[in-house]
Amino acid sequence: TYNFAVVIDDHLMKITHVFRGEDHLSNTPKQIMIYNAFGWIPPEFMHIPLILGSDRTPLSKRHGATSVEFFRERGILSAALMNYLALLGWSVGEEEVFIIKEKLKDFNPSDISNKGVVFDPQKLEWINGKHLRSLDLEDLLNEFTQWLKHVGKPVPEQDKDYVLQVLKICREKVNTMEQLYEFSNPFFNDHVEYDQEYIDKYLKLECSREVLIKSIEVLNKLQNWSVDSVETAVRKIATMKIASKSKTFQIIRGAVTGKLVTPGLFETIATLGKRNSLQRLSHTIEFLNKLR
Secondary structure, eight states: HHHHHHHHHHHHHOOOOEEGGGGGGGGGHHHHHHHHHTTTOEEEEEEEEOOEETSBOOOOOOOOGOOOOHHHHHHHHHHHHHHHHHHBBBOOOSSSSSOOOHHGGOOOGGGBOOOOOOOOOHHHHHHHHHHHSOOOHHHHHHHHHHHHHHHTTTOOOOOOHHHHHHHHHHHHGOOOHHHHHHHHHHHHHHHOOHHHHHIIIISTTHHHHHHHHHHHHHHHHHSSSHHHHHHHHHHHHHHTTOOOOHHHHHHHHHHSSSSSSSOOHHHHHHHHOOHHHHHOOOOOOOHHHHHH
């Protein structure tokens, strides 16, 4: 029934070329016979190797998500997904990251691979990160806003220039919109939620209170709130030998973001601004008092 119906359908739609997976190879002779029986000219058929899962069997739901919607919800850009899919079955030279529309003029069916290729989610994520970081900031903001609305997350209400600066420093360490949301969230949320790892490893240290107090003292005196000025001030706190440099930096980092993995510490504090940074440091001292 399938073979009969598809021939009728393709003929009525005046299909001239059929590109499909090699799993349909066995259907092709049957369909050609039906075309001939009707006295119709068969289309050109091309059978493409299948995309495989990690076990080298045809990619399916049991290998994980395979729908476009899943990748959209994760925050994979459409340009990156098209880029990666092109790499899987098409010889496009040594270049791995590209805009698909720029490559179409060079497309030739003979360049399509004749071997099955394994789908690698990590490679897709890496390519997506490259696309994400190459976007103009305005375009990134537009993509980010559309993704937030699509997945039902709140859109930042802060000043546009502030949002652009946050995205600029956050996108350097992420590969998907989902990761960008998690990474940037502390900048858009006035209420800092401290990761338990930060509390256990740094905030509970005997030296943490003094580090926070000195941080407020030193940063409050800053007149020029630039990245360079903030860096000088934070390094000055580290030279006070209250704690090691790494511990000092992590105590301050967690105090202003609640997390231990963030954009650069100096860029983070500079972007948050003086008022916001000092408020968060003070709030962390209050939180520490309750812990003890």
